[in-house]
């Protein structure tokens with residue numbers, strides 16, 4: 300897609316002669332998922348518009364570059380505010396509104412696909428609360444111009460998170476690594492993706508989306524940019540404990556069948572142990588000991604009962620997932636669009 304106007308041709312020549320391989324400055328779309336973000340959206344817009352203007356005037360991105368808000372079915376006046384902000388700042392503000400709350404991952408995905416269809420060269424996805432440092436975008440664009448298709452924003456510390464969030468997150472990433480899934484530790488969904496990577500991503504049709512697992516799976520040349528994660532500007536976290544657990548389970552069961560194998564191992568071990576027990580009982584009966592083995596029976600009953608229930612739960616998780624996938628329902632429904 301050509302987004303260069305003729306008066307910038309001298310710049311094009313300069314870019315042509317550079318070793319970057321990119322013939323023109325990229326058309327960037329910043330994708331921002333928003334769920335009940337009325338309290339922060341004005342401040343965020345102010346900062347991001349400023350950032351985009353700065354990038355445009357330093358010729359790092361094309362002048363069409365824009366912000367795309369994805370309103371994830373907010374129940375407050377987030378969407379009205381997006382409209383009002385477009386009134387103030389103009390075409391740089393765009394929006395997509397979901398008919399329902401479909402979750403952060405779907406919102407990010409929808410924004411990326413919308414930008415892709417709109418002919419963008421690259422996107423940067425970031426949170427609405429400015430916890431992801433907009434200053435890191437410069438470096439992301441640089442890496443992109445040097446040929447990276449995916450640039451991860453990685454936090455170099457989590458001082459601003461609560462101890463609980465930090466520890467649960469650490470346990471989560473450790474589990475993912477142990478399960479053999481390729482996730483980038485301390486990378487939330489703050490990342491740049493080029494058109495090639497977006498196209499590859501559009502081929503993934505699973506309705507249970509876990510971008511932090513899928514994106515590293517795409518391949519391509521990737522880079523990292525380190526940044527300091529700030530406090531949420533205003534409002535409260537839209538990721539309460541319940542959603543965090545759901546997210547973690549999604550991640551684990553979307554990418555690994557190891558839990559099922561683990562069940563098989565537990566089952567096999569239980570089988571061996573019960574066989575040994577049978578031998579022991581048989582021998583004691585032969586020796587004439589009328590063992591009143593109430594304790595061991597109860598213990599093994601509970602043990603096995605527990606193991607079976609756990610196994611059923613894990614199998615159920617996968618069956619449920621299959622159920623959701625085969626229904627092939629749309630990931631989200633777009634109710635309204637603004638711009639783009």
Ligand code: UDP
Nearest residue numbers: 332333334371402403406426427536537538
């Ligand atoms: N978000 C969303 N849908 C949801 C929950 C969150 O689009 O169902 C957005 C939210 O508006 C924000 C981003 O996802 O832009 C991250 O959420 P939040 O900052 O509340 O999470 P935390 O930083 O506490 O993990």
Ligand code: MG
Nearest residue numbers: 426428430531
């Ligand atoms: Mg946040």
